[in-house]
Amino acid sequence: MNSEQITAFLQEHWYIALVIIGVVILIGAIRNWNWLCDPTGKPDSHRYGRGSRRVIFFLLGVLLIVVSIWGFVLKLQ
Template sequence: MSDLYTKLMERVMPFLQANWLLFLIVVGALFLLGAIFRWKWVCNPQGGNTQGFPAFVYRNFGEKGYRVITGISGAAIILCSAVLWLLM
């Protein structure tokens, strides 16, 4: 591994270990915002995989249904992480 990667991981990993709930809230927010603003990297379930749950939802409910499911998933990640953060 490169020295740059090792130095980066030595700085990033302690932060993520200390703030993993905050990281999950940010990830949930990215999914929620991606669904709202129709970001292609969030709202394109096809990719190279035509199997699996995202492709199933897209085939049966279309793009709007897929965006709704993605937005609900992002909101659920945010909600669960925030509750855990408050309880800790």
């Protein structure tokens, strides 16, 4: 597949990519992965701690999954 085919597929089936991203973020927040939840060395790392980032990413993952399911249901209609 070339980049044009991939782009066309993602434009047609955007909810598939969104649910995958949401699941990865959700699992990362639950499992407390360093690459997702570690605030050290990041700009504005003093604003949110590790626990706050886990909650934010958990909610973001849930939101992405809900939006992708909603998009899939609308596509079926």
